[in-house]
Amino acid sequence: MLHVLLHMAEMEGAVTSEALAGIMQTNPVVIRRTLAGLREQGLVTSVKGHGGGWRLCCDLAAVTLHDIYVALGEPVVFAMGNRTESPGCLVEKAVNAHMNDAFQQAEAVLMARLRDVTLADLSRDFHQGLQRRDHSHCSS
Incomplete structure (x- = not known):
């Protein structure tokens, strides 16, 4: 679930259960059930209709x-x-x-x-790893 939340933090707008399930290589029902528990705790929200899906609604540094x-x-x-x-x-x-x-x-x-x-710690570590990877591809 941490993996899902960090992907959500990187995405603009709401993301569907199907898209998250594709990332995690699982069934969208698993994603929906798990996110529903997080919604009850106020960490994510769901948006219905066209363009709907799941969205983070928490401060990564506070969770x-x-x-x-x-x-x-x-x-x-x-x-x-x-x-x-x-x-x-x-x-x-x-x-x-x-x-x-x-x-x-x-x-x-x-x-x-x-x-x-915190989730912010994980996000920071992800971004640092991304920067290192990007720099390792630079020509000298």
């Missing part, structure tokens, strides 16, 4: 990656987990306890980092 994470419904961060939540095996209980602790610590670090990075 953190954590804001996006929350707007997306706070999906599970780590796909790994315990094989059994309440195992009878003492070995598995010990492993679970340490893994749960490690996952909680890792998630806390990740959430702190997401709070520090």
Whole structure:
């Protein structure tokens, strides 16, 4: 979704779900469902009719990656987990306890980092990379 939002930031006017789906190589329905959640948080808006589509309606510098994470419904961060939540095996209980602790610590670090990075930071990094790429094609 960050990829979609940064593309939207670069586009003039509203952009259709179909155009965004083409960029992301996915189905427009996936784009619409996801953007609908972001619309509820006031990050994007939709415009109906001819020339309609989706538009950013937020200040990139004011929106953190954590804001996006929350707007997306706070999906599970780590796909790994315990094989059994309440195992009878003492070995598995010990492993679970340490893994749960490690996952909680890792998630806390990740959430702190997401709070520090804004969409403007990502956009700036994109533009810096674009400038470097453009300059690398210049003849000496």
